Structure formats: C-alpha cells, structure tokens
Amino acid sequence: MDKNKYNFFDKVTVYKENEIFLKIFENNNIKIEKIVSNGQISPQNFWYEQKENEFVMVLDGFAILEFEEKEVELVKGDSINIPAFVKHRVKYTSKKESTIWLAVFY
Amino acid sequence: MDKNKYNFFDKVTVYKENEIFLKIFENNNIKIEKIVSNGQISPQNFWYEQKENEFVMVLDGFAILEFEEKEVELVKGDSINIPAFVKHRVKYTSKKESTIWLAVFY
Numbered sequence: 001m002d003k004n005k006y007n008f009f010d011k012v013t014v015y016k017e018n019e020i021f022l023k024i025f026e027n028n029n030i031k032i033e034k035i036v037s038n039g040q041i042s043p044q045n046f047w048y049e050q051k052e053n054e055f056v057m058v059l060d061g062f063a064i065l066e067f068e069e070k071e072v073e074l075v076k077g078d079s080i081n082i083p084a085f086v087k088h089r090v091k092y093t094s095k096k097e098s099t100i101w102l103a104v105f106y
Numbered sequence: 107m108d109k110n111k112y113n114f115f116d117k118v119t120v121y122k123e124n125e126i127f128l129k130i131f132e133n134n135n136i137k138i139e140k141i142v143s144n145g146q147i148s149p150q151n152f153w154y155e156q157k158e159n160e161f162v163m164v165l166d167g168f169a170i171l172e173f174e175e176k177e178v179e180l181v182k183g184d185s186i187n188i189p190a191f192v193k194h195r196v197k198y199t200s201k202k203e204s205t206i207w208l209a210v211f212y
Contacts, residue, residue: 008163009183025187026112029135030212032161032185053139055131057208059165069198077115077148077165079138081131102163104210106136 008059011099014038035101037063044102047087052105054082061099064092114165118204120144139170141207143169143199153193160188167205170198 002098006024013020013036020036042048056065057079065072065080066089072080082088092100112130114211119126119142125180126142137158148154162171163185171178171186178186188194 005178005186006183007181007183008185009112024185027159029159030161030210032210053133053135055136055169055210072111075110075113077113078110078111079114081128082113104136104138106212 008034008100008102010069013034014098020054020072029106031105033061033101033103033105035103037061037099037101039093040090041092042089049085049087050105051084053084055104055106056080056082057102059100060100061097062092062094063090063099063101065089066091110206114140114206114208118142118206119205135212137211139207139209139211141209143167143196143205143207145198145199147162147198148195153195155191156195156211157190159180159190161212162186162188163208165208167203168198168200169196169205169207171195172197 016038019040022034023031024034025032045064058074058076060076063074068087071091116146122144125146128140129137130140131138164180164182166182169180171180174193175199
C-alpha cells in the first residue's frame with residue numbers, strides 16, 4: 001500500500017459468524033491489521049498471549065478488553081498498548097454496530 | 107501507556123499557530139504520535155524525508171499529502187504508508203475543522 005491510501009471504514013462487512021482480520025500492511029518490522037467485530041468475543045478461558053507487541057485502537061463501535069488484573073472499556077478513539085506476552089482477551093464487542101479496530105503488531 | 111488507554115479525540119486544541127505533535131507511546135521499535143493540524147501546511151519547498159518509515163491515518167478532518175510525483179487526499183479513515191526517505195509534505199489541512207492524525211513511526 002506504499003503511497004496508496006486505504007480507508008479503514010471501507011468494506012465493513014457485518015458478518016455475524018467470525019471476526020474479520022484484514023492485513024493492510026506488513027514488512028519485517030510491523031504488521032497492520034483492520035479487524036471488524038460484530039458481537040464476537042474471545043472463547044471462554046481463551047487468552048491471546050502473542051510474542052509481538054500490539055498497539056490497538058477502536059475506530060468505531062465499543063469493546064471491552066480483559067487483562068488478568070483488569071478490564072478496559074474502549075470507545076471510538078481509545079487506544080491501548082499491549083506488550084508482548086501480556087495475556088488479554090476480547091470480553092465484549094457491541095452487538096448493535098460493527099466495532100472497527102486498527103491493530104499494529106510490532 | 108501500557109494497558110492504560112488513551113483517546114485520540116481527547117484534548118484536541120484548536121491552535122492556529124503551529125501543528126501540535128503529541129507523543130503517545132515510544133519504545134525501541136516504534137513511536138506513535140497524535141498530530142493535530144488546524145489549517146497548517148508544510149513550508150513552501152520543505153519536504154519531510156525522514157529515516158523512519160511512517161504509517162499515518164487521518165482520524166478526523168481533511169488533508170492533502172504531496173509526494174514528488176503525486177498528491178493524495180486523505181479523509182477520515184484514510185491511511186497511507188510512507189517508506190523511509192520518501193519525500194513528502196503536507197500540502198493542505200482543513201481550515202474549518204481540526205485534522206487529527208495518528209502517525210506510527212517504525
């Protein structure tokens with residue numbers, strides 16, 4: 001996508017079955033994804049615990065991220081940095097609207 | 107900001123004199139900034155040509171980025187990847203509203 005623009009609000013599909021993960025850009029240092037949630041949550045007792053750091057922002061919608069020691073509610077514009085190997089899961093995403101995430105793995 | 111949220115629409119100051127650059131997060135691999143423009147543009151004949159790659163998204167407002175061979179209009183949700191050392195400048199930012207940028211330097 002170098003020097004070609006991509007709009008994160010384009011092609012937002014309401015897909016009730018699974019979250020949609022769309023790779024927008026990747027090189028050796030970084031991976032940028034658009035994620036669209038429509039009410040999906042992480043499976044019970046499932047935790048993400050990945051080796052990459054992750055910076056994530058909610059561009060639209062509403063979600064709750066769960067960490068081992070706390071929960072964080074994320075509205076439009078909210079961002080959070082999740083260091084590598086920090087356990088987290090998606091506890092809630094809005095059922096009334098699509099939740100659009102920007103995720104930067106680095 | 108690890109595991110503490112930051113909202114990019116918070117504290118958007120309309121400051122006519124200069125663009126505002128706010129560092130949101132930085133480590134050895136990455137730097138994340140919020141930039142707020144209120145009509146400012148790059149000085150004439152000035153080009154950014156930095157050694158970091160930059161992924162940038164317009165979260166609100168309107169801007170035009172100029173490259174040597176083309177111009178790219180950016181509305182809300184538009185993102186673009188600018189490889190290191192690629193010359194670019196801000197040709198225009200909206201005078202009617204604040205333009206809020208997310209910039210990821212990596």
